[in-house]
Amino acid sequence: MTPDVPVPIVVAGIGADGWSGLGAAARAAIEAADVVFGSSRHLGLLPASVAATRIAWPSPLVPALPGLLEAHRDRTVCVLASGDPMYHGIGATLVRLVGADRLRVLPHPSSVSLAAARLGWPLAAVDVHSLVHAPVAALLPLVNPGRRILVLSAGADTPAEVAALLAGRGFGDSSLTVLEQLGGPGERIYTGAAAGWRQPPADPLNVVAIHCAGPPTPVVPGLPDTLYETDGQLTKREIRAVTLATLAPVPGELLWDVGAGSGSIAIEWMRSHRCCRAIAIEPVPERAARIARNAESLGVPGLRVVAGRAPAALAGLPTPAAVFVGGGVTGDGVLETCLAALAPGGRLVANAVTLESEAVLASWYAKLGGEMTRIAVNRAAPVGGFTGWRAMMPVTIWSVVKR
Numbered sequence: 001m002t003p004d005v006p007v008p009i010v011v012a013g014i015g016a017d018g019w020s021g022l023g024a025a026a027r028a029a030i031e032a033a034d035v036v037f038g039s040s041r042h043l044g045l046l047p048a049s050v051a052a053t054r055i056a057w058p059s060p061l062v063p064a065l066p067g068l069l070e071a072h073r074d075r076t077v078c079v080l081a082s083g084d085p086m087y088h089g090i091g092a093t094l095v096r097l098v099g100a101d102r103l104r105v106l107p108h109p110s111s112v113s114l115a116a117a118r119l120g121w122p123l124a125a126v127d128v129h130s131l132v133h134a135p136v137a138a139l140l141p142l143v144n145p146g147r148r149i150l151v152l153s154a155g156a157d158t159p160a161e162v163a164a165l166l167a168g169r170g171f172g173d174s175s176l177t178v179l180e181q182l183g184g185p186g187e188r189i190y191t192g193a194a195a196g197w198r199q200p201p202a203d204p205l206n207v208v209a210i211h212c213a214g215p216p217t218p219v220v221p222g223l224p225d226t227l228y229e230t231d232g233q234l235t236k237r238e239i240r241a242v243t244l245a246t247l248a249p250v251p252g253e254l255l256w257d258v259g260a261g262s263g264s265i266a267i268e269w270m271r272s273h274r275c276c277r278a279i280a281i282e283p284v285p286e287r288a289a290r291i292a293r294n295a296e297s298l299g300v301p302g303l304r305v306v307a308g309r310a311p312a313a314l315a316g317l318p319t320p321a322a323v324f325v326g327g328g329v330t331g332d333g334v335l336e337t338c339l340a341a342l343a344p345g346g347r348l349v350a351n352a353v354t355l356e357s358e359a360v361l362a363s364w365y366a367k368l369g370g371e372m373t374r375i376a377v378n379r380a381a382p383v384g385g386f387t388g389w390r391a392m393m394p395v396t397i398w399s400v401v402k403r
Contacts (some may be wrong), residue, residue: 006073006102011085011094013108014038016184016205018045026106030080035072038080041205045080052078061090065097083110088130088152112150114182115207118189126150129274136161140299141271143171143212144219151208156201159208163197171214172196180206221245221268228294233261233287235326235351238377239395240264244272246349246371246399247322251275256320258310258338259283259327263291263303266324270300277302279317283309283328311337319343325350329357335364342402352396361398370400 010029015021022030030036033052036043043054058064069077084107085091091105116123127142130152139162142149151162159178166174172195180188180203192199194210217223222241228234235243243265247255251273257266260280269278280295280303282288288307295303306313311333323338329350338348352358365372374396381390 006098007076008102008104009069009077009079009094009098010104010106011079011081011091012106013083013085013089013110014042014045014080015083015108015114016181016187018184019047021108021183023106026108029104029106030078032076033078034075036078036080037068042080042082062093065093069098083108084113087112088132109183111152111179111182111207115150115179115209118179118182119177119209121148121150121209128152131158131162135296135301136165137296137299137301139165140169140217140297141219141274143169143174143210143214143217143299145212145214145216147210147212149210149212151210153202153204153206153208156204156206159199159202159206160197162208162210163192163194166194166210166212166214167197169214171212173213175211175213177209177211178202178206179209182207219271221272223264223268223298227298228262228264229290229297230262231287231290233327235261235264236377236392239351239375239397240268242373242375243324243349243351243397244268246397247324247347249273249276250321252277253321254278254318256281256314256317256323256338256341258314258323258325258334259329260291260305261287261327263294263305265326266291266303267295267298267300269322270295270303271298277304279304279306279320281306281308281310281313283307283313310334314338314341317341320346322347322349324348329360330354335360339368339402344402346402347399348402349397349399352398353393358396361396364400365398368400370398373397373399 012026012029036052037055040056081089085105087110112128127149129139131154132152163176174194176194177191221244222237225237249269249272252275255269255278257280260282263280266278266280270276280291285307288305291305310328314337328334329352350361352361374394376394377392378389380387
């Protein structure tokens with residue numbers, strides 16, 4: 001190996017059964033290593049006969065990784081990981097840092113695979129969600145009657161936190177099964193209802209299996225207006241559904257929701273796929289705080305809220321794939337800044353309810369083309385002892401793709 005070519009890194013998955021559960025290739029890689037990285041728990045599973053230098057991961061880990069790997073680039077390195085290193089594990093982080101060509105990954109059965117095997121759940125029909133680095137509210141978009149979810153826990157308190165979340169959202173009849181130390185000598189499995197969960201803190205190494213029972217929540221855009229806390233600045237569900245269809249969210253894309261009001265467009269953009277991201281920009285502090293509460297209650301606590309007025313508040317934000325302007329259409333420089341921020345192929349959608357804001361959109365439509373639509377919605381409402389149609393304010397929608 002030439003000095004300027006780093007030595008390949010072996011990433012070996014290891015389970016709660018430790019050394020005895022490893023295959024021949026993983027054992028050989030560990031025994032041949034000069035250095036073994038891993039958590040203190042993982043390193044403690046190795047026998048005394050392993051002669052490699054053992055280095056426990058520092059905290060926080062990710063910022064320290066480049067320096068650690070560079071310091072040992074000329075030595076034979078083995079990294080220990082829980083289960084399958086490429087499934088919510090450190091393998092993906094290492095690929096980003098050093099590239100797939102430098103890694104040799106030796107997976108072990110993941111805790112998810114072991115949990116599905118114990119429960120008899122077909123894994124292809126199960127949702128899997130990690131709470132290791134996410135708040136428990138992030139589970140909510142997956143919760144619907146009859147759904148089965150496997151949760152990778154952050155620690156001993158996760159089962160109780162999941163139970164409290166479900167019980168508080170009308171899913172108290174859901175069945176929770178906690179699977180501890182899967183595959184190891186201390187394996188333990190127990191079940192109970194979310195409502196009235198009284199189990200003591202679990203072993204830190206656990207998976208929570210949920211069989212959901214409770215009220216349905218739609219997975220398509222256009223959630224009921226009543227699910228939002230609002231002061232009236234809310235894109236109504238019929239308009240919201242059309243607007244989000246026009247924005248056309250794609251997994252992994254980032255949305256700017258400018259003049260976000262109650263945050264409904266950004267929230268339902270993120271609910272469309274767990275990899276969708278959004279930034280809600282709102283100048284009124286009380287509304288910005290309300291957006292954060294709505295995001296938490298509707299299962300997208302990762303929504304970033306920027307309290308500020310566009311276009312100044314847009315400076316320095318990451319490049320969006322799509323922009324929605326629901327408020328501030330008439331503001332100086334708002335649409336110009338949003339269009340400039342988009343890369344070619346990016347989408348902009350702007351809604352108007354006043355004559356002045358509609359005139360602004362008509363001017364842009366004349367310059368750039370795109371599509372212009374006006375939507376009028378009527379809802380049935382009591383008229384004395386009868387029922388009639390009550391008209392909502394019509395909404396003009398302009399959409400354009402940046403060329």
